[in-house]
Amino acid sequence: MTTIWNATFISELLLSMIRMATPILIVAIAELYSEKAGLVNIGLDGIMAFGSLVGFLVSYITGNPYLGLFAGAFGGIAINMVYAVCTIQLGAEQIVYGMAINIFAPAIASFIYKIYFGISSSLISAQLMKPLPIPVLSHIPYVGDVLFNHTPIVYLAYLLVPLTYVFFNKTRAGLNYTAVGEYPKAAESLGINVIRTKYIASIICGFLAGLGGAYLTTCYISTYSDGVVSGRGFIALSAVIFGRWAPGGVLLAALLFGFTDALQLRLQVLNSGMPYQLLAMIPYLCTLFVLAFFGIKKAGPKANGKPYFKEER
Amino acid sequence: MEAFLKMENITKKFGEVSANKNINFSVAAGEVHTLLGENGAGKSTLMNILMGLYQPTAGQIYLRGEPVRIDSPSKAVKLGLGMVHQHFMLVEAMTVFENIILGVSKDHAVFIKKDRMKKEILALAARYSLDVEIDKPITEISVGAQQRVEILKALYRGAELLILDEPTAALTDLEVEGLFRIIRKLKKENKSVVFISHKMREVLEISDRITILRTGETVKTLKKEEADADGLANLMIGKELVLSDYKKVASSKEKVVSLNGVCYQKSSKHSGLNDVSLEVGKGEIVGIAGVDGNGQSQLAQLLTGVIGPESGEVFVKAERISKYAPEAFIMKNVAHIPEDRNKMGLIGNMTVTENLMLKRLKSDEISYGKGAFLRRRAMKQSAEKLKDKYDIRCASTEQETRNLSGGNQQKIILARELEENPDLLVAVHPTRGLDIGATQYVHDAMIASRDKGCGVVLISADFDEVLKLSDRIAVMFEGRIVGIYPGENPPIRDISLAMAGKVE
Numbered sequence: 001m002t003t004i005w006n007a008t009f010i011s012e013l014l015l016s017m018i019r020m021a022t023p024i025l026i027v028a029i030a031e032l033y034s035e036k037a038g039l040v041n042i043g044l045d046g047i048m049a050f051g052s053l054v055g056f057l058v059s060y061i062t063g064n065p066y067l068g069l070f071a072g073a074f075g076g077i078a079i080n081m082v083y084a085v086c087t088i089q090l091g092a093e094q095i096v097y098g099m100a101i102n103i104f105a106p107a108i109a110s111f112i113y114k115i116y117f118g119i120s121s122s123l124i125s126a127q128l129m130k131p132l133p134i135p136v137l138s139h140i141p142y143v144g145d146v147l148f149n150h151t152p153i154v155y156l157a158y159l160l161v162p163l164t165y166v167f168f169n170k171t172r173a174g175l176n177y178t179a180v181g182e183y184p185k186a187a188e189s190l191g192i193n194v195i196r197t198k199y200i201a202s203i204i205c206g207f208l209a210g211l212g213g214a215y216l217t218t219c220y221i222s223t224y225s226d227g228v229v230s231g232r233g234f235i236a237l238s239a240v241i242f243g244r245w246a247p248g249g250v251l252l253a254a255l256l257f258g259f260t261d262a263l264q265l266r267l268q269v270l271n272s273g274m275p276y277q278l279l280a281m282i283p284y285l286c287t288l289f290v291l292a293f294f295g296i297k298k299a300g301p302k303a304n305g306k307p308y309f310k311e312e313r
Numbered sequence: 314m315e316a317f318l319k320m321e322n323i324t325k326k327f328g329e330v331s332a333n334k335n336i337n338f339s340v341a342a343g344e345v346h347t348l349l350g351e352n353g354a355g356k357s358t359l360m361n362i363l364m365g366l367y368q369p370t371a372g373q374i375y376l377r378g379e380p381v382r383i384d385s386p387s388k389a390v391k392l393g394l395g396m397v398h399q400h401f402m403l404v405e406a407m408t409v410f411e412n413i414i415l416g417v418s419k420d421h422a423v424f425i426k427k428d429r430m431k432k433e434i435l436a437l438a439a440r441y442s443l444d445v446e447i448d449k450p451i452t453e454i455s456v457g458a459q460q461r462v463e464i465l466k467a468l469y470r471g472a473e474l475l476i477l478d479e480p481t482a483a484l485t486d487l488e489v490e491g492l493f494r495i496i497r498k499l500k501k502e503n504k505s506v507v508f509i510s511h512k513m514r515e516v517l518e519i520s521d522r523i524t525i526l527r528t529g530e531t532v533k534t535l536k537k538e539e540a541d542a543d544g545l546a547n548l549m550i551g552k553e554l555v556l557s558d559y560k561k562v563a564s565s566k567e568k569v570v571s572l573n574g575v576c577y578q579k580s581s582k583h584s585g586l587n588d589v590s591l592e593v594g595k596g597e598i599v600g601i602a603g604v605d606g607n608g609q610s611q612l613a614q615l616l617t618g619v620i621g622p623e624s625g626e627v628f629v630k631a632e633r634i635s636k637y638a639p640e641a642f643i644m645k646n647v648a649h650i651p652e653d654r655n656k657m658g659l660i661g662n663m664t665v666t667e668n669l670m671l672k673r674l675k676s677d678e679i680s681y682g683k684g685a686f687l688r689r690r691a692m693k694q695s696a697e698k699l700k701d702k703y704d705i706r707c708a709s710t711e712q713e714t715r716n717l718s719g720g721n722q723q724k725i726i727l728a729r730e731l732e733e734n735p736d737l738l739v740a741v742h743p744t745r746g747l748d749i750g751a752t753q754y755v756h757d758a759m760i761a762s763r764d765k766g767c768g769v770v771l772i773s774a775d776f777d778e779v780l781k782l783s784d785r786i787a788v789m790f791e792g793r794i795v796g797i798y799p800g801e802n803p804p805i806r807d808i809s810l811a812m813a814g815k816v817e
Contacts, residue, residue, distance in 0.1 A: 171423050172414070179404050179415050186402035189366065190416030190466075191387025302406065 007142070013262055014146045019220065021258025022150075022157045023048070023212040027236035028243070028250045029160050030208030035240060036168065037201030038181040040094045040305040043083055043101025045233025047206060048213030051076040053109035055214025056224040057116065060126035065218040068126070069153060069211060072218070076210015077203055079105050084202035088195060091307035102233075110226050125222040129153070151219045153211070160208075164247040177201075181301030184308040194308055209233070235287050242290045245300050253290070260286045316375075317342045317505050318363075318394075318474055323372035325358055327716070329708040332358040333369070334529045340474060343503040345496060347516050350526035351549055351748035353706075353718030356509050357399070359526070360476050364396045365389040387416075395467025396476040399509075401459050403451045410434070410447045413466045438465055441498050457488035464495065474505040481515055493519055511549070511748055513542040527551050550750040559760050561784045561801040565594035568631065569737045569768035570616065570647075575625035577611055579792065586611050586622070587792040593737065598759065598769040600783025600800065603812050605774045608792035610652060613741045613772055617649045618642035630736060643672060648735035650726055650743045652772075654719070658726045661715030665707050666696035668714050669729050703728040704754070720751030727755065731762050738762060741772045756782060776812075780805070790814045 027044050034041040054075035059068025083101050086092040117124055129151045138148040168174040179187040180197045188194050212232070217224050235257050242256075243249030264282040267274075316339040325333040333355045340346045348356045361367045363374065365383040374381055376392055383389050389396075403412050413434055414425065431447060438445055443461045446454060451462070460480060467475055477496075481489045496506055496519055510516050516523060523540055525532040525548045532548050571592040578585035583606045593599045601609055614620045615627070621637030628634070629645045642649075651657035659668050670692050675684040679691045696710045705724045707717055714722055723743065730738065740759060744752040759782060763769050773779050779786060783800040788811040796811040798804055810816070 170425060172418060172425055173423070175407075175411055175414070175425065176416055179407070182404045182406050183402065186404055187416065189364065189386045189396070189398070189402045190470075191385070191390045192416045193385075193387075 009266075011142055011146055013259075013266055015149075016262035016265065017255065017259045018146060018150065018154065019258075020261040021254045022154050023215045023220070023232055024236050024239055024257050025251060025254035026153075026157045026160070026215065027209050027212035027233060028239040028254055029157075029164055029247065030205045030212065031237055031240045032164065032243075032245065032247065032250055033208070034201050034205035035245065035301055035304055036178055036181045037198050038184060038301055038303045038306065038308065039084075039087060039198060039201055039205070040098065041080070041083060041101075041202075041205055041209075042095060042098030042234075042237060043080070043105070044098075044209050044236055045229055045231065046101040046103070046105030047076045047079050047209035048216070048229045048233045049106035050079045050109045051210030051213025052217045052228050053113055053213075053224055054210070056126055056217035057112070059218050060124065063127050065127055065129040068218045069129075069214045072214020073207045073211040076208070076213065077206035080202050080206025080209065084199055084206075087307065088198045088202070091309055094305050094307075106226065106229070113224060113226075123223045123225070126218070128222045129219045153215055153219055158251075161247045161251045168247070178301070181303055184303050198308070212236070231284065235283065238287045238291050241300070242294050244294075256290075257283055257286065316340065317344075317377060319375040320359070320363065321373045321375065323359060323362060323374075324370045325355075325362055325367060326370045330716075331529050333362070336372075336526070336529075336531050338524055338531065338534075340505045340507060342473075342505055343500050344521045345500060345506045345508055345519055347508045347510065347520040347523045348526060349511060349516055349523055349545060349549055351511060351750055352720055352746075353528075354526040354549075355529040356526055357478060358529075360396060360478060360507065360509065363389065363476065364394060390416075390470050390472075393471055393473035394476070395470060395472025395474070397460065397463040397467060397478060397480060399478040399480075399482060401463055403459055403462060405451050408448055408450050409445055409454065409462050412451060412462060413447075413469050415466075417470055434465065434469060437468055441465075441468065441495060441502075443468075443495060456483045457491065460484070460488075460492065461495070472504070474507065475499060476507040476509070478509045479511075480508070481510060481512060489515065513545055516545070517542060525549055546749060559756075559782060562597055562763070564597050564785060567595045568592050569595055569629065570770075571628045572615075573626040573628070575615065575622040575627060577615060577620060577622050579623070582791040583607065584611055585792040586615065588625070589792075589794050591787060591794060591797075593768040593770055595736075595768055596763055596766045597784040598763050598771055598782050598800070600779035600786045601770065601772040601789055602776060602779045602786055602808060603774075603789035607789045609741070609772045609774075609789055611792075612789070613649075613652065613739050613770075616642075616737070616739045616770060617647060646733065646736045648730035648733065648738045648767075650723075650730060650738070650740040652741035652745075654722050654726055655715075659714045659722055662713055665700070665705065665710045665712055665714055665717075665725060666692055668725055669696045669699050669710075672729055672733070699728040699732060703758075719746050720748060720754070723747060723751060723755060727758050731758060734765060735762070735767050738767050738769045739772070740769060742774060743771070744773075744775070744778060776809075788812055 027048060031041060031044055051072035055068040055072030058071035059065045079101060083097050086097045087094045131149050132152050134148040138144045168178060176187065176192045177197055179192060180194050184194045213229060216228055239250055239253035239257060242253040260283040264279045267279050268276045319339040321337055323333050323336040324331065336359055338359065350356050358367065362369045363383065365386045365388050368384065374383060381392060383392065404415065410431060414430055434447060443465050445458060445461050445465060451459060464475065480492055484492065499506055508519060517537065517540060520537050522534060522536055523545065524534040525545065527549065572589050575586055575589045579587045586608050589612065601612065603609060611620065615622060618637050618639045618641055626633055629647065655661060670679055674680060674687065679695060680687050693710060700710055703724045705728065706721050714725060743755050743759065747755065759769060771779060771782055780803060785800050786798045786803055786808060787794050788796045788808055790812065791814065795814065795816050798808055
């Protein structure tokens, strides 16, 4: 057993961690943009499911996984607009509509899949995106392979972290955006268009969550099946809380969840006689644990989850 | 003088209710114009219209002689209007600096040019002697400082007219002086100020002109020289205000409630009770004086059964209480005017009728089978009667209470609690946040129920209120009752000392 813990194993584990963390990171950042504008969107899982179907379908038809990714992202926007109109325009309860998305979106994805491919037991697979090693950097021993030998979308995901940090902390638009989630009435009185900001937040959230879903079917596994998302949307949701609504924190949280996911897969392969179902539980248990200990103290945007009405007295 | 701002025949309706009816109002450059009126007179609504937060149902606004349509707050800001809201519009999670620059874009820079902007802000602050610590988070500065940030925020946006909505409500006397210095400075720089308040002394000190609003309409506009406090008060409430002096009565032998050595979280000085003994007789008002947070809330909760004592005994009408639950106290005919009417007194999303009936749901008058089925029509009739009797001003008894003014909300509570002729009334800050007329009404109602034989415990942080109403005055300090004084010719100096914990 001890011989397993050698350099190759560890570098494979880390490589896998980065890959596993990617969809969680993208979707957690989607949620971050949503919550910073005061919209708690628990429908991430649903948006991801729809994004993964659209991504797969387009990539299958065109043979181009890049097109698939983008189509998935736009599919995500389309689904999230349902949530946006209901919660922003009509002031509906955000949790309820998030849940509705979670029920509705995977079902519609499954429906479209069955219409297109019919009901068959054979798995249809599409072209997977190829890794794009970064010249020079990817040849650094150990580190190179772990960090610089991925699909472009992975680099993009990690690039989102500093970009988001700069946006929220250094730019005027980011400051105004934050104010909408903290105190919309004050923001409105300062001439910030609260409704528009919330819609922008929903578009960003839909785009990124759809992208995260499409990543699963265009970069990770080459096929679509119901339940392909397997709760990653919820894990991303908890990554935002665990990461204390800060991009750096969210990155660490996503890496932690990615690590547990990678670890449980490795442990399954090792076949230690433990039922694989128990091992597969690890990431979810980890989420549960994290939420139980870090979810207590409310630290997010102040007006998070509250509907905003312009003329309310 | 050329008017900087003119509002003509402004009307605003919220559903059925007109918050503003044909209001005319104008401000000249370099003028301080006060809007005076009771709560719910329509001052805030008018100003929210001016700031583009509400759209008027009818009417026209002119700025510098030009007709304008202010359809959004950003438009108002562009036109040179700035408002300091009564509840500050500051984002607590941000610093003073961030709050000031929020939403502004003079240039179209993407990144925040911290150093340059800070310099600008500090220069502006120095010019108007607005003392602010620019890098501190909002949560770490005092209320007075937050207000200065709000003023600075408006000036930074280039405000030519500044609306100050009840700016002195949360300030200490010293801070009010500071604010007035700032207002005079603004005047000197030819800025216009709309000052909203109902404190006569301040209004007379700072205004050039005063416009009085009542129930959404303009009553009159006066020059400062023509105004005096009594006259303004009468115009404001629409009738001659007779300040009543209530007669004090002697304590009765018959006790409605007695506390005997009651303790509750004794070690906590600010939220506990330490060996409290107190008796309240039939038909007397016992005022509890003291600085807020010396156990008064706990005393009120104990007297209404929300909490039970850890040791000691409570007798209501000579019966020892064994079960501490609000219902048990209600059964013993104890009424309660809670300290926070929105959180404890009323259910905001329920209608006036429902709130009025809450305590009587089991009575045969409004239900069948002890509350199993409600008789809606009987409820409504009963509510209509109470509405007239207690002068509750609402569009309909089917209106949700959360939209009513504080005074009317308090009247609903009074109607519910006093209608049953209680034996004991526990009134906590009964007039907090109410205007003169409503305060008077609440006081009269309390005295009336005292005269009917109700024992009243009045807990108030307003010392004048305690002095005015109480037949006996008990002083609380750090969870203990440190002294009981007569209400007739009270030894004010001794009481003040006792409130600070100094008892000889």
